[in-house]
């Protein structure tokens with residue numbers, strides 16, 4: 149059944165008049181029942197959930213797992229286990245800021261049937277800033293379902309967006325399961341637990357790549373880069389098993405800023421090609437990260453041209469040479485680029501792939517190949 153907004157919910161509550169109260173102690177997935185009746189107060193519902201979300205953010209910032217789990221349905225063992233993993237993931241990212249913003253409440257009869265009349269489905273955003281990585285606060289969508297149990301609201305489901313948009317892989321790196329986050333200078337690498345050597349290799353290449361971006365394109369750029377190197381093929385709008393991204397080894401995925409603009413990128417590696425990524429490939433992607441503030445409307449030939457320039461060129465970085473090289477790359481193609489440039493890393497002797505154009509959508513701009 150379709151969903152309605154909070155206005156619709158209030159209307160529904162008014163028509164219903166009195167509703168069955170949901171008592172504490174309901175089993176997983178089962179709507180509680182009671183002979184008592186109560187009017188659902190929409191305003192109080194919003195306020196109660198707001199308090200839960202504030203405690204949730206504070207718990208992450210203060211590394212307080214007990215507080216984080218205190219607002220999770222105590223009878224849903226699977227949800228508590230997944231939320232425990234989520235908490236352990238979130239604290240590793242080192243957020244300097246974190247908050248959850250409520251959007252409009254949604255109406256779903258199926259949820260009311262499942263959880264009872266106090267079920268409260270709300271979409272919103274997780275607003276955050278990763279220390280050393282995000283120059284401005286960023287945000288990502290979340291969808292939560294709360295139910296009133298024993299006089300307070302608890303989280304009973306966090307998969308609203310997953311079921312609402314099954315074909316849109318909007319999950320962040322911390323949503324994928326247990327992860328290991330390794331931090332280096334201006335760099336954060338996300339891998340599966342136990343893959344410290346993979347993380348170390350990427351961190352070492354990242355330092356070379358960051359220097360290349362500073363030397364050949366943006367000397368004043370002091371930002372950081374997040375590299376996601378997980379087995380999951382659907383992270384941050386990627387779908388490496390799909391026809392668009394299958395031949396792409398790495399992609400710089402845009403980050404939505406709290407002001408609704410796009411001002412950064414996180415790099416996601418294709419798990420199939422993870423072993424082929426080197427400093428040159430990261431230099432290409434980090435150039436996208438550093439120039440992401442130019443916006444999605446920047447010409448593709450320009451953003452890809454300067455990324456390839458940083459990746460492999462050793463020309464004097466004068467403005468004239470930059471424009472000449474970029475125009476040459478655009479007009480004459482990869483033959484000119486490969487003839488005149490050399491790799492920035494000796495480890496780039498690897499299978500070559502043809503450059504892949506981005507899909508051009510806001511969520512998937514600035515893709516890159518390992519060519």
Ligand SMILES: [Zn+2]
Pocket residue numbers: 432436451452455514515516517
């Ligand atoms: Zn690119």
